[in-house]
Amino acid sequence: MTEKPTGTPSSDGSVVTPWQVTGAVDYDRLIATFGTTPLTSTLVERVERLTGKKAHHFLRRGIFFSHRDLDQLLDAYENGQRFYLYTGRGPSSEALHLGHLIPFIFTKYLQDAFRVPLVIQLTDDEKFLFSKHDVSSHPLESYIQLGRENSKDIIACGFDRERTFLFADSDYIGWLYPNVVRIQRAVSFSQVRGIFGFQHSDNIGKIAFPAVQAAPAFSSSFPHLFPTKQQIPCLIPCAVDQDPYFRMTRDVAPRLGYRKPALIHSKFFPPLQGAEGKMSASDPNSAIFLSDSAAQIRKKVNKYAFSGGRDTVEEHRLYGGDCARDIAFQYLCFFLEDDDRLEDIREAYSTGRMLSGEIKAELVRCLQPMLADLQARRQAVSNADVEEFMRIRPLIVE
Structure with missing residues (x-):
């Protein structure tokens, strides 16, 4: 199936990119456009059977509605192969809002239900590179500090410390870098421009960043966390607007000799003003923050x-x-x-x-x-x- 470039308005006028969600999103159309697979009641029942636990209400109510290769990941799990979870947060505000909670609430459920390890990426570099603010007022250090503050909200969600590694790109990049370079070598500018809609005027950090978000989907990016040389499958719970990053990741994985990560996608958490787009930290009146009284x-x-x-x-x-x-x-x-x-x-x-x-x-x-x-x-x-x-x-x- 030929996908539209990320950021191309659909026939209903909605736009879904990793940085922008506007309009009333038709999730069935999004499944067709992105080429994902609907999350069926049969798969939800299978999760219940394998974990011995009632499915999370996000699954029962279709809030997580789409996936890539979740069935294959469950096949491997049923045959005794464990996997790890990977999710993340781009620190752009001092406190998370309700929409930011959705992947973390669901990831905690998955960690507890399957008893698997988890890596959480703080993309302080992404927020700096993609920021529209002047560097003098919003230097890299400000995003690093926001990441530290956000990490406390994330930890408060109750993750198992023995099974959870939280890392900031600005700090951990040395360990990620070998896989980042391998991914960058395997993806052309025309490919990344087609996926993300980058312009010639964009800074080169933006163009290089997708490889940084892709690298944690490969267990070899964490040699000290997973000492075994055997590849460990990865499952990524995320909002569906992050799917373009991992379409690229899944495309490049076989060329690097790595396993494709599996994904499970959530719908967007709407702003207070209406059911179009998603809640935004940049508009305090559209969002309820975890710090609100x-x-x-x-x-x-x-x-x-x-x-x-x-x-x-x-x-x-x-x-x-x-x-x-x-x-x-x-x-x-x-x-x-x-x-x-x-x-x-x-x-x-x-x-x-x-x-x-x-x-x-x-x-x-x-x-x-x-x-x-x-x-x-x-x-x-x-x-x-x-x-x-x-x-x-x-x-x-x-």
């Missing part, structure tokens, strides 16, 4: 969360609300774990028995204790804890 959460939800309700109470009681457009309901799909309660809310709101203010109150009651717990756990994360997660040492591979 209970009062700030309530204010943002009540003031900014787009409502799928009717113009008047009378109309709403008569015709009901639109759950597909209502942001409070969409957020509950991500964070309310109780399936029965979610269905009760859906039925009550869509039939008009529940008003917009009431469904927003449900969301506030869901988010406030969740973020309070994360904030307490983050407060308990010390600089020494960060150093330990970032220390180069062997990880448990059962």
Whole structure:
């Protein structure tokens, strides 16, 4: 299948790139455009059977909706071969927002369910290279520091320290570099330009960076973490906008004698103002941050969360609300774990028995204790804890 270059608007006007998501995304069309495979209920049931645990609600509700070679990875796992997880964070704000949480919540579930090691990449170099800010006001050091702050939010998600390695590109690049160079040697400028839409005016760091994000998908990039010379398969949980990086990675892997990484993709977490695009750290009114107080959460939800309700109470009681457009309901799909309660809310709101203010109150009651717990756990994360997660040492591979 011939893919459109990354950044080319689809027929519905949406754009999906690693740096920009705009418009109302049609995920079925995105599957066809990117050439990925739908995540079926059969695969979800297989995950449950292999782990002996109920599938995460992100799987049950189709929030993770697409994959590349997940079935082959599960074949290998069933035959006794363990894999490792790889995900990451581009540090652009002092605190993560709710959208940033999605891959980490799901990755923690995968780590616990399969009892596998995990590497987490902090792409401080990417954020510096792709920044639109002046270097004098946003030097590389500022992104390095943001990465250290973000690492505390990530650790607070509860990852197993014995199975988790957290690293910043600016610090670990020496270990990645052999594979980075191999990847760069195997990919032409025309290929990377076709995938990412780079322009001749872009700095050369942008053009070279995709190899840095690709390298952690190969276990040989971590010789001190995985002392065995045998290649360990990799599974990458990520939002679907990151797929272009790993299309390139999977294309180059056979030429380097490496295994292709498997991927599992999530849908985008929408901004408060509506279900188009994704939540952005650059607009504080579009996002709920992990550092927001209970009062700030309530204010943002009540003031900014787009409502799928009717113009008047009378109309709403008569015709009901639109759950597909209502942001409070969409957020509950991500964070309310109780399936029965979610269905009760859906039925009550869509039939008009529940008003917009009431469904927003449900969301506030869901988010406030969740973020309070994360904030307490983050407060308990010390600089020494960060150093330990970032220390180069062997990880448990059962």
